Amino acid sequence: MSVKHAMLALLAAQPSSTYQLRKRFEASTAQSWPLNIGQVSTTLQRLERDGHVVRDEEPHRSDTTGQPWRLTATGHAELAAWWERPVISEQRGRDELVVKLMLATITPGVNVLAMIQSQRAATQRDMHDLTRLRREVGTDDLVGRLVLDHHIFVAEAELRWLDDVEGTLEQSVPPAPASTPDPFKEATRQSPYSGAAQ
Numbered sequence: 728m729s730v731k732h733a734m735l736a737l738l739a740a741q742p743s744s745t746y747q748l749r750k751r752f753e754a755s756t757a758q759s760w761p762l763n764i765g766q767v768s769t770t771l772q773r774l775e776r777d778g779h780v781v782r783d784e785e786p787h788r789s790d791t792t793g794q795p796w797r798l799t800a801t802g803h804a805e806l807a808a809w810w811e812r813p814v815i816s817e818q819r820g821r822d823e824l825v826v827k828l829m830l831a832t833i834t835p836g837v838n839v840l841a842m843i844q845s846q847r848a849a850t851q852r853d854m855h856d857l858t859r860l861r862r863e864v865g866t867d868d869l870v871g872r873l874v875l876d877h878h879i880f881v882a883e884a885e886l887r888w889l890d891d892v893e894g895t896l897e898q899s900v901p902p903a904p905a906s907t908p909d910p911f912k913e914a915t916r917q918s919p920y921s922g923a924a925q
Contacts, residue, residue, distance in 0.1 A: 730762070730770050735779060735798060735806040742783050744793035745771060757874035771796055779805055824885070828892060843893050847886060854882040 730752075737743060737751050749767045753760070774780040779802035783795040798806070824846065831837040857879045864871040 729809070730766065731774060732806065732809045734767070734770055734774060735802055735809070738780060738796055738798045739803065739806055742795040742797040744795050746793055748796070755870055757868075757871040759874055759878070774802065777801075832896070839896060840893060843889050843896075847889050850882055850885050850889070854879065854886070857882060 733752055733755070734748055737748055737755070743751060745764065745767050748771070749762055749764055752762055752767070771780060775782075775796075778799055780796045781799055783797045828839065828842065828846075831839045831842055857875055861872070861875045861879060864875060
């Protein structure tokens with residue numbers, strides 16, 4: 728997700744200071760995407776440079792969290808365009824687990840099936856934790872429920888994918904070649920003279 732557009736969306740709801748935006752962003756992602764204040768400040772500076780946000784100059788405000796930001800007409804237009812654009816993953820094919828397993832399949836000496844079992848156990852633990860957190864979320868916390876549901880679905884998909892990879896690899900492993908008997912040993916074993924005294 729674009730942090731830039733997240734800031735625009737939050738400001739569309741209400742003007743906020745840098746500190747408030749950071750807190751509201753983390754709340755909107757159910758604390759699953761922490762941001763430091765420097766990231767927020769840098770993003771706001773770029774938005775200001777592009778004419779999407781400005782500092783609110785209202786002199787009567789007594790907010791101690793800092794001077795608030797607000798959207799400009801250009802910012803509203805940029806946000807409206809973002810709402811209309813479908814999300815297309817920019818990281819497709821760059822998932823670390825996918826790359827790691829694919830490299831392991833072509834690297835001699837790597838036990839890929841053991842790697843899959845280890846990853847499956849880790850994902851199952853993650854799934855257990857996510858499910859527990861989901862049960863603890865209040866019915867009034869819509870954002871928390873939706874975010875955790877997404878994480879659970881992703882973990883479920885990863886487990887199914889690991890099962891599929893494991894099955895595919897097991898089917899693709901060639902059977903061990905049958906041992907070829909040594910003709911000399913076989914002839915010696917069958918010779919009636921092999922046990923004769925010399």
